[in-house]
Amino acid sequence: MTEAEQKIRVLIAKPGLDGHDRGAKVVARALRDAGFEVIYTGLRQTPEQVAETALQEDVDVVGLSILSGAHMRLFPEIMKLLKERKMKDVLVIAGGIIPEDDVKPLKKLGIKAIFGPGTPTGEIVEFIRKHTK
Amino acid sequence: MVTKEKETVSNMKRDWETTTLKKTLDKSPERRERFITTSSRPIARLYTPTDITDFDYEQSLGFPGQFPYTRGVYPTMYRGRFWTMRMFSGFGTAEQTNARFRYLLEQGQTGLSVAFHLPTIQGLDSDDPMSNGEIGVCGVAIDSLADMEILFSKIPLNKVTTSMTINAPAAVLLCFYIAAAEKQGVSSTQIGGTIQNDILKEYQAQKTWIFPPDPSMRIITNILEFCTKKVPRWNTISISGYHIREAGATAVQELAFTLANGLAYVQAGVDAGLKVDDFAPRLSFFFDSHLDLFEEIAKFRAARRIWAREMQERFQAKNPRSYLLRFHTQTAGVSLTAQQPENNIVRTTIQALAAVLGGTQSLHTNSMDEAWALPTEKAATIALRTQQILAHESGVANTIDPLGGSYFIESLTNEMEEETYKYFDRIEKLGGVVESIKKGFFQREIADSAFRYQREIEETDRIIVGVNDYVTEDMLEIPVLKIDPEVERTQLARLQKTRKTRNNKKVDEMLSRLQRAAEGTENLLPHILAAVREYATVGEICNALRDVYGEYQEPIIF
Numbered sequence: 129m130t131e132a133e134q135k136i137r138v139l140i141a142k143p144g145l146d147g148h149d150r151g152a153k154v155v156a157r158a159l160r161d162a163g164f165e166v167i168y169t170g171l172r173q174t175p176e177q178v179a180e181t182a183l184q185e186d187v188d189v190v191g192l193s194i195l196s197g198a199h200m201r202l203f204p205e206i207m208k209l210l211k212e213r214k215m216k217d218v219l220v221i222a223g224g225i226i227p228e229d230d231v232k233p234l235k236k237l238g239i240k241a242i243f244g245p246g247t248p249t250g251e252i253v254e255f256i257r258k259h260t261k
Numbered sequence: 262m263v264t265k266e267k268e269t270v271s272n273m274k275r276d277w278e279t280t281t282l283k284k285t286l287d288k289s290p291e292r293r294e295r296f297i298t299t300s301s302r303p304i305a306r307l308y309t310p311t312d313i314t315d316f317d318y319e320q321s322l323g324f325p326g327q328f329p330y331t332r333g334v335y336p337t338m339y340r341g342r343f344w345t346m347r348m349f350s351g352f353g354t355a356e357q358t359n360a361r362f363r364y365l366l367e368q369g370q371t372g373l374s375v376a377f378h379l380p381t382i383q384g385l386d387s388d389d390p391m392s393n394g395e396i397g398v399c400g401v402a403i404d405s406l407a408d409m410e411i412l413f414s415k416i417p418l419n420k421v422t423t424s425m426t427i428n429a430p431a432a433v434l435l436c437f438y439i440a441a442a443e444k445q446g447v448s449s450t451q452i453g454g455t456i457q458n459d460i461l462k463e464y465q466a467q468k469t470w471i472f473p474p475d476p477s478m479r480i481i482t483n484i485l486e487f488c489t490k491k492v493p494r495w496n497t498i499s500i501s502g503y504h505i506r507e508a509g510a511t512a513v514q515e516l517a518f519t520l521a522n523g524l525a526y527v528q529a530g531v532d533a534g535l536k537v538d539d540f541a542p543r544l545s546f547f548f549d550s551h552l553d554l555f556e557e558i559a560k561f562r563a564a565r566r567i568w569a570r571e572m573q574e575r576f577q578a579k580n581p582r583s584y585l586l587r588f589h590t591q592t593a594g595v596s597l598t599a600q601q602p603e604n605n606i607v608r609t610t611i612q613a614l615a616a617v618l619g620g621t622q623s624l625h626t627n628s629m630d631e632a633w634a635l636p637t638e639k640a641a642t643i644a645l646r647t648q649q650i651l652a653h654e655s656g657v658a659n660t661i662d663p664l665g666g667s668y669f670i671e672s673l674t675n676e677m678e679e680e681t682y683k684y685f686d687r688i689e690k691l692g693g694v695v696e697s698i699k700k701g702f703f704q705r706e707i708a709d710s711a712f713r714y715q716r717e718i719e720e721t722d723r724i725i726v727g728v729n730d731y732v733t734e735d736m737l738e739i740p741v742l743k744i745d746p747e748v749e750r751t752q753l754a755r756l757q758k759t760r761k762t763r764n765n766k767k768v769d770e771m772l773s774r775l776q777r778a779a780e781g782t783e784n785l786l787p788h789i790l791a792a793v794r795e796y797a798t799v800g801e802i803c804n805a806l807r808d809v810y811g812e813y814q815e816p817i818i819f
Contacts, residue, residue: 145379145395147468150508150595153708153819154715160819170817171468172383174391196379197634197744201394227633227741245599245632246728248719 135165136260138189141178142171143206146196151223151245155191158249164189164256175202179209182218188260191252192222192239199226199234207237219259223247271311297722299553300511301713302676308668316671321566325661329569331562331674332662333620334585339658344616345623346648347424347589351376351401352635353748355411358401362416364638368645372623373416374424376400377434384430384471384803387752397748399635400426404752405798407759409437410444418442423454424499424589424623429471431458432484432786433802436793439492443794455496455545455589458484461522461694464815465703467504471803474695476810480785481526482533485540487786496545498526499589505703506549507595509711512560513677515549517684518703520567525694527576537576541583550612550619551593557612558664559673561619564588567678590616591625597632601727602739605629610647617657618664624648634741701816708819756798763796771795772805779809 140156142149149171160166167185169178182190190210192203203222210218222234223243231242240259243252296304305312323329326336335341348370351358362373378400380392386404387396396402403409413423418441427434435456439449460477463470470477481498488495502510502519510518523544530540546564550557568586572578592612597605606629613626626644628636636644652658664670691697698704717723724730771792778788785806792802 145383145385145391145469146399147463148508149468150711154509154712156819157708157712158715166819168817168819170815172391196395197398198394225633228738229741245597246725248729249715250719 135163136189136256137165137167137185137187138191138256139167139169139178139182139185139187140191140193141169141173141181142193143173143175143178143202144194144196144198145172146194147171148195148224149193151195152191152193155193155223155249155252159191159253159256162253164253175205175209178206179213179215182210182215183213187218189219189221189256192220192224194222194224194226197225199224200230203234203239204237207239219256221252221255223252267310267314270309274307274309274311298512298556299551300513300556300710301717302511302513302556308672310668312668312672313675321671321675322665328573328581328584330565330585332665334565334587334622338620338661339617339652340661343652343658344621344648345372345422346370346645346652347372347374347623347625348641348645349374349376349424349426349591349625350636350641351378352399352742353397353401353744354751355401355403355408356751357397357748359412359414359416361638362412365641365645366416366421368642369649370645372422372424374625375412375426377425377427378402379469381430381434381799382427382469384433384799384807386798386800387749387756389800396752398744402748402752403434403437403799404756405759405796406437406440406793407755407796408752409441413441413445417447418445419447419451424457425454426457428457428460428463428467428469429477430799430803431456432480432789433793433799435484435488435492435495436786436790437799439790440793449492450494452492453494455499456484457499457501457547459498459501459522459547461525461698462501462504462519464698464813465505465518465522466508466510466707467501468815470813470815472806472810473813474698476779476806478529478695482529482535483784483786485526485530486533486535487784488543489535489539491786493543495543497540497543498523499545499547500526501547503547503549503591505707506551507593508707509714510707511710512551512553512556513680514684514706514710516560516564516567516677517681519546519548520564520571520681521685521688521694523568524571524575527572531576537572537578538580538583541572541576541578542580542585545622546586546588548588548590548616548621549593550590550616550621552596552608552611554611554615554618555664555670555673556677557615558619559670559677561588561590561616561621562662562665562670562674563677563681565620566674567681587622589623589625590619590621592616592627594627594631597627597629598725598728599632601733602629602632604727605632606643606647609644610651613647613651614655614657617651618662620662630739630741633739634743637740637742639740701818704816704818759796759798767795768792768797768801772797772801775802776805776809779806
């Protein structure tokens with residue numbers, strides 16, 4: 129296998145209507161610098177678009193960034209659509225403005241980690257390395 | 262300053278460095294090798310008269326209310342009247358936000374500021390599939406005039422002024438406001454307020470655009486022309502650095518890009534045949550106030566001076582009101598930490614102080630809980646009280662531009678002005694603001710600064726209390742505002758009712774007229790207002806325009 133083929137593939141996705149892409153872009157760049165293959169969806173992706181891109185790009189990781197407050201509606205839909213596409217091995221993580229009370233139910237859905245404001249990007253890199261084969 | 266005197270200071274400084282200072286440094290070195298601002302600008306140990314070469318009081322500063330307005334736009338500033346304490350708010354339904362508005366007015370707030378929910382901001386109705394999960398969450402849900410009438414119920418629109426944070430569909434929301442005022446018996450010439458209407462920074466930073474840049478600029482010049490004639494007390498564009506800064510820009514990038522956008526709007530107005538002095542006095546600005554106290558103050562002072570000069574020299578404006586850079590400030594949301602949220606009260610206080618020392622005309626102070634959700638009423642009240650304490654207790658409002666003449670502040674002000682002109686040159690070489698947007702110039706500059714800032718935090722070049730130092734393990738639980746799911750049902754029901762009870766034939770007719778105007782060169786505003794009066798929704802009006810103009814696609818840069 130060549131080096132490029134072994135690279136961990138990450139989709140950074142922006143569901144929801146908000147335009148806050150600072151965090152998504154900083155994380156995307158830090159992951160790229162850490163040696164991952166990073167695809168960024170751009171803004172305002174529907175759950176269908178996120179799941180479909182994840183499938184088409186054959187990613188190992190989906191990172192969801194949302195600051196609009198619509199996560200409790202959109203994340204479950206994305207998880208459902210990923211399952212429908214038989215992507216149960218994909219590692220799903222999330223970040224943005226997500227109140228503490230919502231973290232538990234989101235983890236129950238299968239989102240492995242929620243990285244809130246102030247998370248060092250190194251922590252996200254480590255987490256992905258540890259949780260992908 | 263006289264050259265001889267400067268030489269003396271310069272010699273004295275050298276002496277001090279080789280004697281007194283050296284002795285101390287030999288014994289105990291400074292905390293760091295490099296001292297930097299929030300924007301990574303290096304700061305010197307000490308500033309003296311030698312740092313402000315060519316300083317000419319009259320040319321550089323002048324007097325408050327006089328050219329070049331560095332010291333302030335009004336002759337008495339806060340001795341005459343405090344800044345307007347304008348807290349941005351909006352959530353849930355029009356009824357809920359109306360209640361919050363009336364509460365804030367009772368608490369002594371002096372102007373309203375509306376936060377719309379994201380569907381309205383994107384020109385979508387609440388029943389659009391893209392609005393799923395977003396109804397009333399980030400702001401108040403407004404679909405049609407029916408909602409707007411409720412939003413301002415029992416608030417006399419000839420007495421309060423209202424700022425509306427709305428950009429791509431600004432023309433529609435302005436027409437909603439005009440029509441809501443008409444229902445109160447208040448004419449468009451009596452109302453006062455602001456629409457943000459700053460589309461250029463949407464492509465650069467905030468990213469809530471609808472149409473491509475060229476038709477967007479046409480709509481903006483239509484608004485300038487319409488308001489000049491019909492809504493003379495309205496501030497037509499709030500040229501905003503806030504979002505540019507929040508997206509990661511440095512203070513100078515915020516300053517330079519915002520002013521470049523402002524100049525682009527003035528040029529567009531002039532190119533559309535308007536007289537500069539007819540519309541420039543109604544342009545206002547909106548800046549961020551971040552944590553680095555002196556850098557922020559210098560930024561505000563430099564902004565006033567550059568704008569006055571450009572308006573006079575580049576556009577030959579004659580009316581002194583065209584020279585005035587009047588601005589609203591919001592404290593830096595991006596500086597709020599989710600960790601130890603009560604510390605945010607202190608951060609906000611410092612930022613509010615910078616805005617006041619920088620001569621702001623109005624101010625929004627963020628609440629401590631905003632790294633978690635929209636603010637609770639209690640958190641928003643503390644934020645408002647912060648401003649009242651600054652105004653009444655701190656004494657900083659007693660004199661005008663109290664830091665004017667400080668070697669440090671004047672030197673920083675000059676530096677930021679020079680760096681702004683360097684950016685103007687680069688933008689010019691790329692073909693102007695719109696071309697620079699299409700080439701991704703601003704987006705790349707901002708992303709680079711954001712990434713550098715994050716690196717500095719991770720390498721502890723920068724300490725953020727509670728985040729990368731002074732960390733505590735136990736999370737402080739604070740109450741967080743929750744949006745009742747009932748909001749969605751209420752909003753969708755009202756929208757459905759509106760669509761049923763209005764005259765749909767009339768609505769369709771008005772929308773086709775609007776489309777025909779959009780294909781031609783006529784001013785769109787009278788057509789939008791006509792559709793609004795018939796209760797056409799924001800989504801229907803924007804869709805009519807989408808059919809003609811298409812939607813913008815951004816280049817992906819990270």
